Amino acid sequence: MGEVELDLSKVDEIVKRYEGGREDVLAILQDVQAVYNYLPREAMTRVSELTGVPMTQIATLATFFHAFALNPRGKHIVTVCMGTACHVRGAPLVLEELERELGIKNGETTEDMMFTIETVNCVGACALGPLVIVDSKYHGNVKVSEVEKLLAQYKEEA
Numbered sequence: 324m325g326e327v328e329l330d331l332s333k334v335d336e337i338v339k340r341y342e343g344g345r346e347d348v349l350a351i352l353q354d355v356q357a358v359y360n361y362l363p364r365e366a367m368t369r370v371s372e373l374t375g376v377p378m379t380q381i382a383t384l385a386t387f388f389h390a391f392a393l394n395p396r397g398k399h400i401v402t403v404c405m406g407t408a409c410h411v412r413g414a415p416l417v418l419e420e421l422e423r424e425l426g427i428k429n430g431e432t433t434e435d436m437m438f439t440i441e442t443v444n445c446v447g448a449c450a451l452g453p454l455v456i457v458d459s460k461y462h463g464n465v466k467v468s469e470v471e472k473l474l475a476q477y478k479e480e481a
């Protein structure tokens with residue numbers, strides 16, 4: 324994947340919104356991630372410069388919270404629940420089919436930056452298992468045979 328020039332002015336805007344508050348670093352990082360869909364290193368460095376919070380502290384925060392992604396992610400995040408209930412209802416097969424359809428493994432992003440596959444352990448909607456969440460939309464009782472169609476609707480949206 325080629326390096327992309329990042330527009331860091333968005334980071335400046337976010338930090339300004341919080342009036343450069345050191346205590347707001349977590350919220351700032353969350354907003355930054357919402358812009359880029361992950362936390363680019365350059366963006367973390369910029370947050371550090373603007374808030375005066377050392378980069379080591381920012382990096383620690385970013386790695387400590389699982390909600391932060393440190394690598395580029397696709398436009399659509401496809402999350403497969405691998406919790407016990409979803410697992411016994413066939414989640415591993417659904418995950419396999421997603422990996423096959425997209426040509427990537429769990430944790431990877433397609434080359435066109437459209438999709439990233441991730442897994443999670445139970446989001447509390449076990450009755451819907453196997454559950455696939457695309458971005459913030461829940462798809463319940465997903466069958467292997469439905470995976471292609473499920474992805475197609477997001478491909479069209481591109």
Ligand code: FES
Pocket residue numbers: 404405406407408409410444445446447448449450452454
């Ligand atoms: S195990 Fe998947 S939602 Fe609970």
